[in-house]
Amino acid sequence: MRSFVEHAQRVVVKVGSSSLTTAAGGLDADRLEALVAAVRPLAGRRLVLVSSGAIAAGLAPLGLARRPRDLATLQAAASVGQSALVHQYAEAFRRSDHQVGQVLLTATDVIRRTHYRNARTALDRLLELGIVPIINENDAVATQEIRFGDNDRLAAIVSHLVSADLLVLLSDVDGVYDANPRLGPASLVRDVRSDADLDGLTVKGTGTAGVGTGGMATKIDAARMAASGGVTTIVTSAALAAAALAGEEVGTVFHPTGPRRASRLLWLQYATAPQGRLHLDAGAVAAVVGRRASLLPAGLTAVDGDFSAGDPVDLVDPSGRPVARGLVAFDAAELPTMLGRGTAELAADLGPSYEREVVHRDDLVLLQPTR
Incomplete structure (x- = not known):
C-alpha cells in the first residue's frame, strides 16, 4: 500500500x-x-x-x-x-x-x-x-x-x-x-x-x-x-x-x-507561449541565471516580437538560446530606446517610472536545457 x-x-x-x-x-x-x-x-x-x-x-x-x-x-x-x-x-x-x-x-x-x-x-x-x-x-x-x-x-x-x-x-x-x-x-x-x-x-x-x-x-x-x-x-x-x-x-x-x-x-515555465524575445549580453545572463537577479535595461541588446507589459517573453543569451522566461514590465515599443542604458539615466530622461526592472526576479523562471 x-x-x-x-x-x-x-x-x-x-x-x-x-x-x-x-x-x-x-x-x-x-x-x-x-x-x-x-x-x-x-x-x-x-x-x-x-x-x-x-x-x-x-x-x-x-x-x-x-x-x-x-x-x-x-x-x-x-x-x-x-x-x-x-x-x-x-x-x-x-x-x-x-x-x-x-x-x-x-x-x-x-x-x-x-x-x-x-x-x-x-x-x-x-x-x-x-x-x-x-x-x-x-x-x-x-x-x-x-x-x-x-x-x-x-x-x-x-x-x-x-x-x-x-x-x-x-x-x-x-x-x-x-x-x-x-x-x-x-x-x-x-x-x-x-x-x-x-x-x-x-x-x-x-x-x-x-x-x-x-x-x-x-x-x-x-x-x-x-x-x-x-x-x-x-x-x-x-x-x-x-x-x-x-x-x-x-x-x-x-x-x-x-x-x-x-x-x-x-x-x-511550462504552459505559456512567449510573445517575444529579449536578447541579453553575457553579463546579464550571468546575473539572471547565476545570481537569480532581475533583468535591467542595461543588459539588453535587442528585442523581438510585439508584446505588451505583463506578457510572457523569453530571455535569450548571445547565441540565441532561451535561458529564462518572464513577465515583461514594458511594451515592446518602449524597449528599443532603453537598450543598454542604466535605470538612473532612463529615469532622468524619461521619468521616474522607468527606474525599474525590465523583468523582475519574482516574475521570472529559469528554463531547463533541452535533454
Whole structure:
C-alpha cells in the first residue's frame, strides 16, 4: 500500500472527457456515478475535482456529430455542456450529503498576481466549508491566446494553487507505458523519479473516445510539472480510480523532483507561449541565471516580437538560446530606446517610472536545457 495516499490531506483528481462521455458526445451517467463513488471517500478531507467533459457534453444538445474545430462553436458547446456536467456532479455528490461548487478558470486567473491570490482564496474557502470544487477551464470565453491548452496542465497548476499533497490524473489508460499497449507488447512504468525514467517513451494522441484534447503526452507533461513543484502524482485510468485512491499500487507514480513553488511560476515555465524575445549580453545572463537577479535595461541588446507589459517573453543569451522566461514590465515599443542604458539615466530622461526592472526576479523562471 502507498502510505503517501493515506496521508494526503488535500487531493486533486483530474478526469478526462473520454472517461465521462460516450463516443457520440453525451455524458455517460454510469461513468460519472462510478467516478464520484471512487472519489467520494476523499470529500471528508479536502478534495478538488478538475473535470473535462463540458464541450463533449454539449455536442449532442447542439446536434453536433463530432467536436467542432472553430472557436465560436467550441465555446457554444462548452456553454451548453458545462451546466449539464455540473448538474450531474451536484446530483451524484448530493446523495452522500456533499455539496459541489463550480469554478471556471482562465490562464489569467493564475498568471496575474491579484487574480492568482483571489483564485487561491476562493478555493481555500470552499475547501474549509467542506465544498467539493468542480474546476474546468472557462472554455466559453477562453481564446487560444489565453488558455491552459488542456485540463491536465490545469490540474497540475491547481494542485499547486491549493497546496495539494497528491494529484491523480485519470484517463482511459491505466498508466504510462514504454510503448503504446494497444499496438503491441508494452511494459508499465511504475515509478518516475527523474526524466531519465522517461527516456525512450513514445506517447501521443487523444483518448479512445476522440472527444478530448489531451493524451498520454499531456499527462506526462502535467505530472512532471506537478512533481517539479513537490506534488506526488499518480497517472492511471478512471476504472482504477478507487484502487489508486485507496493506496493500491496501480498506475504510474511521479515522485517529487523539486520544492514547492508558486503556481503562476509553474504555469509561466511550462504552459505559456512567449510573445517575444529579449536578447541579453553575457553579463546579464550571468546575473539572471547565476545570481537569480532581475533583468535591467542595461543588459539588453535587442528585442523581438510585439508584446505588451505583463506578457510572457523569453530571455535569450548571445547565441540565441532561451535561458529564462518572464513577465515583461514594458511594451515592446518602449524597449528599443532603453537598450543598454542604466535605470538612473532612463529615469532622468524619461521619468521616474522607468527606474525599474525590465523583468523582475519574482516574475521570472529559469528554463531547463533541452535533454
